[in-house]
Amino acid sequence: MTTATNPRVLEHPAREEIRLEAVLHALSDPVRLRIVRCMARGDGDAFSCSYFALPVTKSTSTHHFRVLRESGVVRQVYQGTAKLNMLRRDDLDALFPGLLHSILTAAEAQADRLGDA
Amino acid sequence: MTTATNPRVLEHPAREEIRLEAVLHALSDPVRLRIVRCMARGDGDAFSCSYFALPVTKSTSTHHFRVLRESGVVRQVYQGTAKLNMLRRDDLDALFPGLLHSILTAAEAQADRLGDA
Numbered sequence: 001m002t003t004a005t006n007p008r009v010l011e012h013p014a015r016e017e018i019r020l021e022a023v024l025h026a027l028s029d030p031v032r033l034r035i036v037r038c039m040a041r042g043d044g045d046a047f048s049c050s051y052f053a054l055p056v057t058k059s060t061s062t063h064h065f066r067v068l069r070e071s072g073v074v075r076q077v078y079q080g081t082a083k084l085n086m087l088r089r090d091d092l093d094a095l096f097p098g099l100l101h102s103i104l105t106a107a108e109a110q111a112d113r114l115g116d117a
Numbered sequence: 118m119t120t121a122t123n124p125r126v127l128e129h130p131a132r133e134e135i136r137l138e139a140v141l142h143a144l145s146d147p148v149r150l151r152i153v154r155c156m157a158r159g160d161g162d163a164f165s166c167s168y169f170a171l172p173v174t175k176s177t178s179t180h181h182f183r184v185l186r187e188s189g190v191v192r193q194v195y196q197g198t199a200k201l202n203m204l205r206r207d208d209l210d211a212l213f214p215g216l217l218h219s220i221l222t223a224a225e226a227q228a229d230r231l232g233d234a
Contacts, residue, residue: 020220021144021147022145028138095226096223096227098222
């Protein structure tokens with residue numbers, strides 16, 4: 001008997017498997033931080049990867065979304081051939097109250113300061 | 118005329134040069150996060166690198182402290198042949214109000230949850 005892995009099901013850490021270090025690593029990259037800032041403004045909306053019009057190649061973009069998914073920052077589901085992304089705000093807020101808010105606030109302040117809104 | 122670089126003077130970013138992404142990267146490593154948690158309990162104290170008794174080689178320890186210094190998380194000064202480390206709490210709080218507190222709180226909560234205090 002063999003076990004087939006469904007390639008359409010993307011692996012995610014359960015809430016209790018999310019680690020602070022992985023979340024901080026995921027958010028330590030300027031492109032990933034920009035993605036998350038943008039999603040946070042969407043208030044629970046689902047975004048396709050292509051929505052963000054990132055200044056990187058498709059494979060780099062795929063890598064960034066995988067880091068965000070595997071760290072527990074976003075949830076990804078397939079819709080047709082596209083992947084939709086949702087910020088796991090409830091999980092992050094439950095595990096680390098105030099953390100996401102303070103990082104997003106810091107990111108907005110820095111963007112304003114550097115003229116990079 | 119030549120310019121000599123004093124090897125006893127360690128380079129630090131000025132407050133306005135500190136970047137959120139670099140701070141998050143510095144704190145995304147378990148060893149570095151442990152160092153900063155420990156320093157934060159010291160309320161402004163200066164700690165030698167050897168104080169922390171880290172489970173890593175000396176060169177790895179030196180690397181971790183350099184990442185913390187270059188990101189603006191700690192200030193390092195020589196005292197004899199040892200380096201002393203101080204958390205740059207004032208600079209971080211001024212740039213990113215609430216950020217360090219929320220990360221340290223999240224780290225403590227996770228350590229409690231995982232039995233890794």
